[in-house]
Structures are given as structure tokens and as C-alpha cells.
Amino acid sequence: MSKTINIARYNPEQDSQPQLQAFQVDSDHSTSVLDALLQVQQQDPSLGFRWSCRMAICGSCGVMVNGIPKLGCKTFLRDYPDEVTVSALAHFVVEKDLIVDMQPFLAHLSAVKPYLINDQQNAEPHRQTPAQLAKYQQFANCINCGLCYSACPQFGLNPEFLGPAAITLAQRYNLDSRDQGKAARMPELNSKNGVWGCTFVGFCSEVCPKKVDPAAAINQGKVASAGDFIISMFKP
Amino acid sequence: MIQKNAPPKRSDEPVWWALFSAGGVCFAVVVPGAILALALLPALGVITADSLSYPRISELLYQSLWGLAGLAFVGSVICLPLFHAAHRIHHGLHDLQLGGGLLSKVLCYGSAAVISLLALYLIS
Amino acid sequence: MVVKKKSAPGPYQPVMARTWWLQHRYFQMYMLREATVLPLLFFIGCLLYGLYCLNLGEVQWQHWLAFMAQPWVVLLNLLAFIASLFHAKTFFELFPRVMPLARPGLMIAGQWLATLLVATGLVLLLGGWL
Numbered sequence: 001m002s003k004t005i006n007i008a009r010y011n012p013e014q015d016s017q018p019q020l021q022a023f024q025v026d027s028d029h030s031t032s033v034l035d036a037l038l039q040v041q042q043q044d045p046s047l048g049f050r051w052s053c054r055m056a057i058c059g060s061c062g063v064m065v066n067g068i069p070k071l072g073c074k075t076f077l078r079d080y081p082d083e084v085t086v087s088a089l090a091h092f093v094v095e096k097d098l099i100v101d102m103q104p105f106l107a108h109l110s111a112v113k114p115y116l117i118n119d120q121q122n123a124e125p126h127r128q129t130p131a132q133l134a135k136y137q138q139f140a141n142c143i144n145c146g147l148c149y150s151a152c153p154q155f156g157l158n159p160e161f162l163g164p165a166a167i168t169l170a171q172r173y174n175l176d177s178r179d180q181g182k183a184a185r186m187p188e189l190n191s192k193n194g195v196w197g198c199t200f201v202g203f204c205s206e207v208c209p210k211k212v213d214p215a216a217a218i219n220q221g222k223v224a225s226a227g228d229f230i231i232s233m234f235k236p
Numbered sequence: 237m238i239q240k241n242a243p244p245k246r247s248d249e250p251v252w253w254a255l256f257s258a259g260g261v262c263f264a265v266v267v268p269g270a271i272l273a274l275a276l277l278p279a280l281g282v283i284t285a286d287s288l289s290y291p292r293i294s295e296l297l298y299q300s301l302w303g304l305a306g307l308a309f310v311g312s313v314i315c316l317p318l319f320h321a322a323h324r325i326h327h328g329l330h331d332l333q334l335g336g337g338l339l340s341k342v343l344c345y346g347s348a349a350v351i352s353l354l355a356l357y358l359i360s
Numbered sequence: 361m362v363v364k365k366k367s368a369p370g371p372y373q374p375v376m377a378r379t380w381w382l383q384h385r386y387f388q389m390y391m392l393r394e395a396t397v398l399p400l401l402f403f404i405g406c407l408l409y410g411l412y413c414l415n416l417g418e419v420q421w422q423h424w425l426a427f428m429a430q431p432w433v434v435l436l437n438l439l440a441f442i443a444s445l446f447h448a449k450t451f452f453e454l455f456p457r458v459m460p461l462a463r464p465g466l467m468i469a470g471q472w473l474a475t476l477l478v479a480t481g482l483v484l485l486l487g488g489w490l
Binding site: 282 | 376378381391394395396397400401403404406407408410411412414415417418421422425428429433434437438440441444445447448451452471474475478479480481482483485486487488
């Protein structure tokens with residue numbers, strides 16, 4: 001079955017803004033949006049987009065499908081009986097066609113020190129009980145695809161906002177029993193561009209392909225930051 | 237890349253967020269009953285003018301539980317919901333790209349504080 | 361002399377329209393949730409007026425009762441009532457995610473029970489049945 005797919009094209013050497021271009025693709029029950037883009041690239045090799053694993057784990061094929069952030073490989077044309085419009089991830093600078101500059105996202109991720117911080121020089125492994133693992137496990141499933149940033153109006157309004165994935169990752173390490181880095185992470189979270197930039201719109205959690213629930217992580221982070229605020233009042 | 241040395245400034249948002257949350261609980265738990273009992277059921281005639289008479293309401297508000305009943309009512313139906321509303325309007329203005337800066341912050345929380353004090357003065 | 365080369369537009373910086381929240385149902389519901397405070401403010405205004413009247417005395421209090429019975433006031437307060445219930449629904453659903461203290465279903469049911477108990481108490485008290 002042939003299907004029309006509209007793609008927002010942008011050529012940085014000529015265009016002032018993205019323009020929709022329609023393509024015809026063969027579509028059956030198993031055709032994903034990524035499959036369709038690969039077909040289009042056969043017709044027009046100048047189409048630019050990112051992809052890698054085809055199985056929703058690398059997180060590189062994020063695009064807007066009919067205005068909603070989606071992984072191209074996890075979204076199927078069969079679910080769009082009418083038209084499908086694919087454009088670059090919202091709130092990011094478009095380099096070309098469907099390729100965006102992820103640098104601001106990566107900078108926000110690294111700002112929260114997303115790694116275990118532990119001074120103990122110990123050859124022994126850090127043991128962790130299933131209950132200790134359960135505290136942060138859901139928040140550890142993030143694949144850094146950036147869909148939550150495209151779903152977040154607060155990030156769109158204020159690019160300095162650390163955003164859903166970064167704050168979730170901070171929370172993931174703060175809740176890890178092996179970690180001692182909470183004090184180093186809290187200043188970023190306590191700022192107006194940290195957890196307090198969020199108004200619990202909640203769309204980030206709706207679009208997350210891994211069901212991480214970043215909105216819950218951020219708002220649990222608000223409770224933690226409020227606690228940190230109270231503690232700071234009693235410190236000299 | 238520029239290395240940021242100074243940690244970012246701590247936000248005072250925990251204060252407003254705590255008031256917003258407390259007000260949100262009141263708005264959800266106490267306000268529906270208050271609207272029913274003071275506006276809708278009297279209009280339907282279920283609650284009569286006699287039971288809302290001047291001496292009865294004055295006594296409930298100013299005297300019962302040593303005046304604490306009136307304080308609890310004003311706190312949970314007027315003051316805290318006002319701060320809840322101020323918070324949502326302040327952030328809503330930011331969402332609509334109409335404000336969200338210091339001016340709207342002062343205006344929103346400032347008027348919530350002034351009206352709260354006025355309400356507390358009226359039951360004192 | 362340096363001839364300025366005609367520069368290419370370069371990367372595209374998207375702009376966020378003020379009407380962004382109209383674009384999706386999800387964002388419309390978010391704005392509706394935020395807007396529940398507007399009818400709430402009307403009800404609070406009514407109460408402040410009531411407290412003021414109560415301070416002035418019995419005659420003014422009667423005026424307030426009459427004011428509250430006017431159709432447009434009742435209608436706006438009905439709107440405030442619906443808004444408070446919609447706010448309650450969203451607030452109760454978000455709370456277990458912010459503070460996961462018990463099973464979400466249990467927490468949501470508990471919060472609705474609290475609203476029901478308070479409403480029953482207020483109606484019985486102000487209706488003169490308590």
C-alpha cells in the first residue's frame with residue numbers, strides 16, 4: 001500500500017525555515033516511520049536524519065510525528081491512517097532536515113554529574129539489596145533520546161532549564177545507595193533552572209519511550225530540594 | 237567550553253512551592269465543600285437562610301473553638317488557596333510569555349499576602 | 361578590501377509561539393488545570409465580601425445572602441465548584457507520583473474520601489444539622 005509522508009526539509013545553505021515535502025512510500029503492517037524515512041532516502045539521497053539500532057535502545061532516531069515526539073523505529077505507519085508529517089525534534093536548533101543539534105541537551109546532562117561519586121578506595125564490590133536497587137531502577141532506564149525535551153514547554157520557553165532527562169538522571173544517582181555525590185549535585189537542582197523550572201506539565205512522561213516517568217523524578221527532586229532548603233537555613 | 241566555577245544561585249522557590257502545595261491540598265479537599273455549603277446548596281434552598289443567619293454564622297466564625305474554627309476556615313479556604321492561585325498565575329504568565337519575572341512575582345505573591353492579611357483582620 | 365561573503369542562513373532556530381498550548385490536547389488540559397484558579401478567585405472574592413458584610417452587621421449580612429443567591433453569582437460559583445473538582449482530580453493523581461507513599465490507587469481513593477468527609481462536615485455544620 002502506498003502512503004504519503006510529509007517531511008519538514010531544511011537546507012541550512014538556502015532555507016530560512018523548514019518546508020514540508022511530500023513523498024510516497026510503500027507501507028505494510030510492519031513499516032515504521034524510520035523504515036519510511038529510509039525508503040525516502042532511496043528516492044532522495046539528500047534527506048538527512050539520524051538512526052542506528054532500529055530497536056528503541058540507541059535513542060538516535062527521535063523525530064516529531066504529527067507534532068508529537070516519537071522514536072522513528074518504535075512508531076508505525078499503520079497507526080496513522082491519514083497523513084503522516086515528520087519534522088525535526090521541537091525546541092532544538094535544526095542543523096539539516098531532521099537532524100538537530102543535541103549539544104545543549106548533552107551539556108545539561110553532564111551538568112548534573114551523572115555518574116557514581118564515591119571516594120571509597122575499596123577493592124570490594126559495592127553490594128546493593130533489591131530494595132536499594134528498586135529505589136532508582138526506573139529512573140535508570142533512560143536512553144538519552146531527548147524526546148522529553150521536545151515535549152517540555154518549559155525547556156522550549158527557557159533553554160537554560162536543565163530539563164527532564166538531566167534532572168531524572170541526577171535523581172537516579174542521588175537515590176543510589178552506592179553514591180555519595182548528592183551534595184555536589186544539589187546546587188544545580190536547587191537553582192531556578194533546576195527542578196524549579198518545572199511546572200509538572202507531565203507531557204515528558206507521556207512521550208518517554210522507556211516509561212521512565214521523568215515528571216515524577218523532577219517533582220520528587222522538588223521535595224528533595226525543599227528539604228535541602230530547610231537544612232540550609234540551619235547552617236551558618 | 238566555558239568552565240562554570242561558581243555554583244548557581246539557590247532559588248527561593250521552595251517557599252512559594254510549599255505554600256502552593258498546601259493551598260492545592262486545601263483547594264482540592266476543603267474548597268469543594270465550602271462552595272457547596274455557602275453558595276450552591278443555599279441557592280437550591282437545601283440550606284436555609286435560618287441556618288445561615290447572622291447570629292449563628294458570627295458565633296461559628298468568631299467564637300467556636302475559641303476562634304480557631306474561623307482561623308482554620310479563613311486559612312484553608314482563603315489564605316492558602318490565594319497563594320496557590322498566585323503561584324499558578326505567576327507561572328501561567330511565564331507560559332504565555334507575558335511575564336514570569338520579578339514584577340509578576342512581586343505582584344502575584346504580594347497581593348496574595350495583602351489579601352490574606354485583610355481576611356485575617358476581618359475575623360480578628 | 362574585504363568583500364563580505366553572502367552568508368548562508370545556517371542552522372534553524374525554532375521560535376515558540378505564544379499559542380503553543382493550543383496545539384495539543386495535552387497542553388490544553390494543562391492550561392485548563394492552571395486556569396482552575398480563576399473561578400477559585402471569584403469564590404474567594406465572594407467570601408471576602410461576606411466577611412466584610414459580617415463585620416458591618418446583620419443588615420449587610422442579609423445583603424450578602426441575597427448577593428449570593430443572584431443567578432450570575434450562583435452560575436460562577438457552580439463553575440468554581442466544577443473547577444475545584446477538576447483541580448482535585450489532577451492534584452490527587454499527581455500526588456502519588458511526587459510522594460510515592462502507598463499504592464497510587466489507594467492514595468487517590470483516600471484523598472477523594474477526605475474531600476467527601478470535609479464536604480459532608482461543612483454541609484451538616486452550616487446547614488444546621490450538626
